[in-house]
Amino acid sequence: MLESLAVLLLCQLLGELIVIATDWPIPGPVLGMAVLFAGLMIKGDIPQPLVQTANGLLAHLSLLFVPAGVGVMTHLTLLGNQWLPLTASLLVSTLLTIAVTGWVMQRLSGSGTDEGDVR
Numbered sequence: 001m002l003e004s005l006a007v008l009l010l011c012q013l014l015g016e017l018i019v020i021a022t023d024w025p026i027p028g029p030v031l032g033m034a035v036l037f038a039g040l041m042i043k044g045d046i047p048q049p050l051v052q053t054a055n056g057l058l059a060h061l062s063l064l065f066v067p068a069g070v071g072v073m074t075h076l077t078l079l080g081n082q083w084l085p086l087t088a089s090l091l092v093s094t095l096l097t098i099a100v101t102g103w104v105m106q107r108l109s110g111s112g113t114d115e116g117d118v119r
Contacts, residue, residue: 004053011036 015032018024024031040046057064072079079086 001049001053001056004047004050007050008036008053008057011039 012029012032014035015030016028018031018035019026019028
């Protein structure tokens with residue numbers, strides 16, 4: 001388990017280092033996940049200890065949101081002052097995500113491309 005946790009943390013560190021070196025506007029942990037994914041694709045399978053470690057982390061995922069919740073609470077006055085742009089951006093991004101997801105699902109499932117499709 002310790003080796004698997006080290007692999008996960010090293011991938012995250014590698015992602016952070018790449019972001020710092022290239023000044024890309026994406027979070028280091030996200031790039032670290034891409035590095036891990038690429039490594040697993042090259043390897044061809046997922047080692048069982050890594051599966052067990054990932055499942056253990058996922059089982060306690062809610063605990064990992066505690067620091068984010070505390071951060072929100074410490075900036076509550078800032079959120080109160082900026083409620084309108086935050087609300088607008090959340091609504092627009094949610095609606096845009098739903099629309100794009102629906103469009104992608106239609107394209108991938110082939111719906112709407114049949115000759116006999118009545119709209």
